[in-house]
Amino acid sequence: ETGVTQTPRHLVMGMTNKKSLKCEQHLGHNAMYWYKQSAKKPLELMFVYSLEERVENNSVPSRFSPECPNSSHLFLHLHTLQPEDSALYLCASSQEAWGGNEKLFFGSGTQLSVL
Amino acid sequence: GDSVTQMEGPVTLSEEAFLTINCTYTATGYPSLFWYVQYPGEGLQLLLKATKADDKGSNKGFEATYRKETTSFHLEKGSVQVSDSAVYFCALSAIQGAQKLVFGQGTRLTINP
Numbered sequence: 001e002t003g004v005t006q007t008p009r010h011l012v013m014g015m016t017n018k019k020s021l022k023c024e025q026h027l028g029h030n031a032m033y034w035y036k037q038s039a040k041k042p043l044e045l046m047f048v049y050s051l052e053e054r055v056e057n058n059s060v061p062s063r064f065s066p067e068c069p070n071s072s073h074l075f076l077h078l079h080t081l082q083p084e085d086s087a088l089y090l091c092a093s094s095q096e097a098w099g100g101n102e103k104l105f106f107g108s109g110t111q112l113s114v115l
Numbered sequence: 116g117d118s119v120t121q122m123e124g125p126v127t128l129s130e131e132a133f134l135t136i137n138c139t140y141t142a143t144g145y146p147s148l149f150w151y152v153q154y155p156g157e158g159l160q161l162l163l164k165a166t167k168a169d170d171k172g173s174n175k176g177f178e179a180t181y182r183k184e185t186t187s188f189h190l191e192k193g194s195v196q197v198s199d200s201a202v203y204f205c206a207l208s209a210i211q212g213a214q215k216l217v218f219g220q221g222t223r224l225t226i227n228p
Contacts, residue, residue, distance in 0.1 A: 004158065042119070043159075043204065043218040056215065090158055101147050101166055101208070104216060106158030 003027065006091050006107035013081065014115050021076040021110045023091030029105070031097035032074040034066060037088040037109065049074060050097035081114045088112070117142045121205050121219035128195055129227050136190040136222050138179075138205035146207040148172075148181050148188040149216070153202045162190075162203070197226045 004025045013019050025032065034046040048056035049068040063085075065077040074091055088109040094102035122137040140148065147166045151159040163172030168183035177192045188205060205219040 006158075040220065042220045043216075045215055045217075048215070092158075101164075103161050103164070104151075104159070106151075106160065108156065108158045 004091055004093055004105050004107035006089075006110050008110060009108065010111045010113075012113045012115065013078070015081060015083070017081075018077070018079040020078065021089055021091075021112075023074040023076075023107055025072055025074075025091075025093040025105070027093055027105060029093040029095050030071055031094045031102070032068060032071070033092040033094075033104065034074065034076055035090040035092060035106075037090055039087075043090070046076075048097055055097055078112075081112075083114050086112055086114045117146065117207060117209060117217045119205050119207055119217055119219035121203075121222050124202075124222040125225060126222060127225045127227065130197055131194045132226075134190070134192040134195045134199075134224070136203055136205075136224070138188045138190065138219060140186050140188065140205075140207050142186075142207055142209065142217075144209065145183070146209050148179070149206040149208065150177070150179055150188070150190050151204040151206060151218075153204065153221070155201070159204060195224075195226050197228050200224055200226045 007022045032049045036044045046060045047066045052068045067075040090109045091107045092104040094104050118141045149164045150162040152162045153159045163174040165172040165181035171180045179190045202221045202223045204221045206216045
């Protein structure tokens with residue numbers, strides 16, 4: 001496989017459930033990101049990791065908990081979510097996390113529905 | 116803070132029509148500017164970028180010019196195809212600090228044969 005792979009593609013969960021989203025990149029990149037894509041709203045950056053260290057946390061509620069065990073894998077752990085958290089969650093990677101000119105490579109996303 | 120504003124969609128055109136999708140930005144300093152495209156069922160992919168004023172990014176027949184005086188980065192294509200149907204996102208990235216792409220809300224484009 002090449003590129004950025006996200007699993008699962010679709011997820012339905014209740015508000016009391018605990019689930020995790022997984023992202024894997026096969027590009028040898030050092031930076032990984034979580035974005036939230038809601039209908040009719042701009043993409044929202046949630047977290048940035050550089051070499052497994054979190055370097056950005058955009059005021060995301062604690063019910064979203066990221067984990068980056070190595071530079072190829074990124075998880076988003078979910079617990080006690082709200083219906084308004086339903087969205088497409090996109091993972092991305094880039095060679096580095098700094099400089100502003102980096103091209104981001106996105107996965108296809110996980111479509112999350114919270115009931 | 117930094118922000119990007121795109122023209123409201125959806126936009127529907129006939130094949131071979133001329134396309135313009137407007138994008139303006141507000142930013143501190145001189146950011147890099149990007150257009151990303153999202154085809155149905157896929158993630159975003161970089162279409163083109165420009166890193167300084169008056170630069171023109173181009174790819175697959177699409178073009179956009181970084182206009183500092185009007186803080187704009189409008190996307191254009193002279194003759195669209197059905198395969199160009201997608202959602203287009205304008206974005207900026209500040210050059211200071213951790214990479215943070217700030218996106219517009221996206222413009223859905225549908226091309227009819």
